[in-house]
Amino acid sequence: MDANNSDAFYKKLKDQLADTSVWPAKYMYKFIVPSLPEKVDKISKIFDGLGAIIENKVSSKGTYTSISIRVTMSSPEAVIDKYKEVGEIEGVISL
Numbered sequence: 001m002d003a004n005n006s007d008a009f010y011k012k013l014k015d016q017l018a019d020t021s022v023w024p025a026k027y028m029y030k031f032i033v034p035s036l037p038e039k040v041d042k043i044s045k046i047f048d049g050l051g052a053i054i055e056n057k058v059s060s061k062g063t064y065t066s067i068s069i070r071v072t073m074s075s076p077e078a079v080i081d082k083y084k085e086v087g088e089i090e091g092v093i094s095l
Helices: 001-020 037-046 077-088
Strands: 025-034 053-058 063-074
Touching: 001 077, 025 037, 025 077, 037 063, 037 077, 063 077
Parallel strands: none
Antiparallel strands: 025 063, 053 063
8 A cells, every 4th residue: 555545544544433432442453464473473562561352363274364453442543553553564464
């Protein structure tokens, strides 16, 4: 995603989150990542100290891992900041 599309996407997401939730609020992140321990660990570390509940599920062929993270976030901006942090990890797909 190029910078302009990324900015527009995050602006729209921020507006939707602000309109649909009272903050702080529980939020669920979902990511798909190649099943490499270092990539899965990097994502988990991004949410360290937040009281997140993290569930990993490896695909039937073992190629990919689905990561679901439930955590209370303080604001729409905090949600987006985490998406951006995770987005810097190569090969991650945010759902």
